[in-house]
Amino acid sequence: MTLYVIIFFVAVCLGMSVSVYCFGTGSKRAKIFKEIYFSIEDIEGMGVLYTKTGELSAVLSMRNPVQKHCADTAEYNAYANVLTSLMATLGEGYAIHKQDVFTRKRYRGEDNGKREYLSDSYFRYFKGREYTDCTTFLTITQENRKERLFSYDGRKWKDFLVKVGKVRDQLRDRGISSRFLSADEVRHYADQYLAQHFTDGHVSMSNFQVTDDHIGLGGRKFKMYSLVDVDNIVLPTLIRPYTNIEVNNITMPVDLMTMVDSIPGVLSVVYNQVVFLPSQKQEMSRLAKKKNRHASLPNPSNQIAVEDIKKVEELIARENKQLVYCHFNLVVTVAADADLQRCTNHLENAFGRIGVQISQRAYNQLELFVGSFPGNCYSLNKDYDRFLTLSDAASCLMYKERLPKSEDTPLKVYYTDRQGVPVAIDISGKEGARKLTDNSNFFCLGPSGSGKSFHMNSVIRQLWEQGTDVVMVDTGNSYEGLCEYAGGKYISYTEEHPITMNPFRIQREELNVEKMDFLKNLVMLIWKGYSAVPSKIEELLIEQVIKEYYEVYFNGFKGYSKSQRDALHKKLLIETATEGKPTDTNEDVENRINKRIAEMEDRRRALVVSELSFNSFFEYSTARLPYICNENRITGIDISSYNYSLSEFYRGGTYERTLNENIDSSLFDETFIVFEIDTIKDNKTLFPLVTLIIMDVFIQKMRIKKNRKVLVIEEAWKAVASPMMAEYIQYLYKTARKFWAMVGVVTQELQDIIGSPIVKEAIINNSDVTILLDQGKFKERFDDIKAILGLTDVECRKIFTINRLENTEGRSFFREVFIRRGLVSEVYGVEEPRECYMTYTTERAEKEALKLYKSELGCSHQQAIEAYCRDWALSGISKSLEFAQKVNKAGRVLHLQKKT
Structure with a gap:
């Protein structure tokens, strides 16, 4: 005992x-911690901190405006200028303390209620993935002169309120979102900073310990790294807000301090950036005294110091620069058992690459930590914690980047950011809170193997899940799996079961200019072929015969109206005058004209249309066209070629069913339709014709249905990219936006862009959304694409970083894609779970293996995917093709079990 x-x-x-x-x-x-704040109070919704030494502070929560990997040096310079102007606005007696807090978090997904199976698989796949989050706070502090007795000064208080208001307004005017923290929010943030724990709503502390080289608390410890040792200041001679890195032989600008957000093995990092704004007159006087002191001792080192001070004085006089005192430090938090030396080595190497030598001193850990509390920056030691520089240089050392966040939009299409975290964007560019485009049409270019179809599957799946009617024209079975999963209609063209439609069968109210143009283009396509350019007379003839055809069907021909008869009379009077005999009397001329008009009326009365179809149109037009030519004395029209060309689609012709059988009426109610026309892609007659008709089907759906619609035309768009079709394509693109619809074309050939004026004029110029996948294969010839798509140098830098960043660690296979919506562009990742992959795959072996599961289990497509992916996971095989080959070799469902 x-x-x-x-x-x-x-x-x-x-x-x-x-x-x-x-x-x-x-x-x-x-x-020490109890002696920081006197109180924290709410003043008109703004939390104001009062330190026990008399300083006043307000804290702004904000987002840095420069998107990480934006590739635009102008954005870094612009934000640096904003920070410099804030310093000038505040002036003497103020300090700016910017804190960027980087926290390692785990992705939790988004709770949007009940989801579709694939969306649920998507968020389940990402749940728990680690990522770095960034929050930024800007504290404005008014200094209290310590030599005077502290008392309330109404003039200083009013100046403080005016200055912090100006800072908020300046940020807002520059497009930087910010807001003042309330008193409760400030208290909570101060508690989080004390505990160096920024992830949970509740903050707790235990076992706070201070050593010479770090501070420990509970299961964590952190170390303060002062970036500049005032006794041995090592900074680059030339400093700017960004530094360049090489990516794929392209120079890519990143934040000068970009390394602070990617320190390995950390739980959190706080980057403290403090700028003190002294009296410029006093500092200039001190500089002058220092210059004179160095000049009084004539040796090389002192002479260099004199020259440096002269340069600073000249710069201040010429460009009205501002002298400031600065302090920069990092609070790096790791697990209690982690090796802080690893972080130290990483930081020394990272900062060494930009010419900055971080301080090796660590004995003032607690003092630095306390001085870095929001509002307490004036407790930092003037002698060894601050150094003098220009405001421009200070702003360069501030962190300027932000990480992507999901957009505020009802239409959410998920990609991953470049660190692998799902972010939602408004792919249309016009439905979100921030409108980026006038229309949502898109153009997608990606060479073979770049993941083009995989990306489009992902986008279309998410659009469909959000109530969008999908119509697709495909030439390679790229969307068969997704269509089957969605329970859609998959229509493929075969000789036994051709895609048949009756484009001539319309309602009276559908008889408008657009429909007439479509039918005219359809007839001209059959008659003149894909690439021919019809003459003006030929177009007018077809327009007239189509108009008369519908007039006969809907109204019947009962004779010319008075206005029509008067017009004919004038025309025939002129013709009769040129061909009549000298002995003809006026009565003879009138009789002859009336007789001709009567004959014309009789001929038209004889033509009857009992039903609307291509057959009846062929019969009507072949009978009517010769008379129109004759009555109008039109020559040079090859009526025989017209009759012969159109007869292929008439009774007994090769394609007699194509234009004479009504399309499946249920298609109108289908929400997912794929027209697979790969079997006729080389048929110069059918390929453009069927594509054109499918596009017209979409127009009818687009006009009548009230929800969002999308038409995606894969390589089939080339079938209608001819001068004859340019007008119709242009109409389709311009009209879609009026009916809450979007039209997109997808291609993989460079020549399709640079070799077709139709693509440029009718498609690219009317697409506000541009999507590009890996353009590495086109790099040597990219100038043509750049010119036609109107890409800027900044956008080109982004494009050539696609799939080239070192951001693959901890992620499965993914592809990156460049998306430009209006003037806003970014590179995103397309990373999906196995369930989605098996839905999208075009690999034959994988499709056959999935079909085997579906057939043997006798289940739905979704259930087959579930069973297949479950066995895939239990197999321990990582590569999809390898597992598919194993299934195909076995020739049966594997029914794998967990190992006990």
């Missing part, structure tokens, strides 16, 4: 010794 008492007593003594060592005996170290 005595032994236990002795052990207990020794343990208590040791504990007391440690406590005295770390916190003192109730003296300054024990009370």
Whole structure:
């Protein structure tokens, strides 16, 4: 028993010794945190901090405006200028303390209620993935002169309110979102900073310990790194807001301090950036005295110092620059058992690459930590914690980047950001809170193997899940799996079951200019072929015969109206005058004209249309066209070629069913339709014709249905990219936006862009959304694409970083894609779970393996995917093709079980 008492007593003594060592005996170290703030109060919704030394502070929560990997040096310079102008606005007696807090978090997904199976698989796949989040706070502090007795000064208080208001307004005017924290929010943030724990709503602390080289608390410890040692300041001679890195042989600008957000093995990092704004007159006087002191001792080093000070004085006089005192430090938090030396080595190497040597001193850990509390920056030691520089240089050392966040939009299409975290964007560019485009049509270019179809599957799947009617024209079975999963209609062209439609069968109210143009283009396409350009007379003839055809069907021909008869009379009077005999009387001329009009009326009355179809149109037009030519004395029209060309689609012709059988009426109600026309892609007659008709089907759906619609035309768009079709394509693109619809074309050939004026004029110029996948294969010839798509140098830099960043660690296979919506562009990742992959795959072996599961299990497509992916996971095989080959070799469902 005595032994236990002795052990207990020794343990208590040791504990007391440690406590005295770390916190003192109730003296300054024990009370240091309690002596920071006097109070925190709400003043008109703004939390104001009062320190016990008399400083006033307000804290703004904000987002840095420069998107990480934006590739635009102008954005870095612009934000640096904003920070410099804030310093000028505040002026003498103020300090800016910017804190960028980087926290390692785990992705939790988004709770949007009940989801479709694939969306649920998507968010389940990403749940728990680690990523770095960034929050930014800007504290404005008014200094209290310590030599005077602290008392309320109404003039200083009013100046403080005016200055912090100006800072908020300046940020807003520059498009930077910010808001003042309330008193409760400031208290919570101060508690988080004290605990160096920024992830949970509740903050707790235990076992706070201070050593010479770090501070420990609970299961964590952190170390303060001062970026500049004032006794040995090592900074580059030339400093700017960004630095360049090489990516794929392209120079890519990143933040000068970009390394602070990617320190390995950390739990959180706080980058403290403090700028003190002194009296410019006093500092200039001090510089002058220092220059004179150096000049009085004529040696090389002093002469260099004199020259440097002269340069600074000249720069300030010429460009009205501002002298400031600065302090920069990092608070790096790691697990209690982690090796801080690894972080130190990483930081020394990273900062060394930009010419900055971080301070090696660590004995003032607690002092630096306390001085970095929001509002307490004036407690930092003037002699060894601050250094003098120009405001421009100080702003360069501030962190300027932000990480992508999901957009505020009802239409959410998920990609990953470049660190692998899902972010939602408005792919249309016009439905979000921030409108980026006037229309949502898109153009997608990606060479073979770049993941083009995989990307489009992902986009279309998400659009469909959000109530969008999808119509697709495909030439390679790229969307068969997704269509089957969605329970859509998959229509493929075969000789036994051709895609048949009756484009001539319309309602009276559908008889408008657009429909007439479509039918005219359809007839001209059959008659003149794909690439021919019809003459003006030929177009007018077809327009007239189509108009008369519908007039006969809907109204019947009962004779010319008075206005029509008068017009004919004038025309025939002129013709009769040129061909009549000299002995003809006026009565003879009138009789001849009336007789011709009567004959014309009789001929038209004889033509009857009993039903609307291509057959009846062929019969009507072949009978009517010769008379129209004859009555109008039109020559040079090859009526025989017209009759012969159109007869292929008439009764007994090769394609007699194509234009004479009504399309499946249920298609109108289908929400997912794929027209697979790969079997006729080389048929110069059918390929453009069927594509054109499918496009017209979409127009009818687009006009009548009230929800969002999308038409995606893969390589089939080339079938209608001819001069004859340009007008119709242009109409389709311009009209879609009026009916909450979007039209997109997808291609993989460079020549399709640079070799077709139709693509440029009718498609690209009417697409506000441009999508590009890896353009590495086109790099040597990219100038043509750049010119036609109107890409800027900044956008080109982004494009050539696609799939080239070192951002693959901890992620499965993914592809990146460049998306430009209006003037806003960014590179995103397309990373999907196995369930989605098996839905999208075009690999034959994988499709056959999935079909085997579906057939043998006798289940739905979704259930087959579930069973297949479950066995895939249990197999331990990572590569999809390898597992598919195993399934195909077995020729049956594997039914794998978990190993016990």
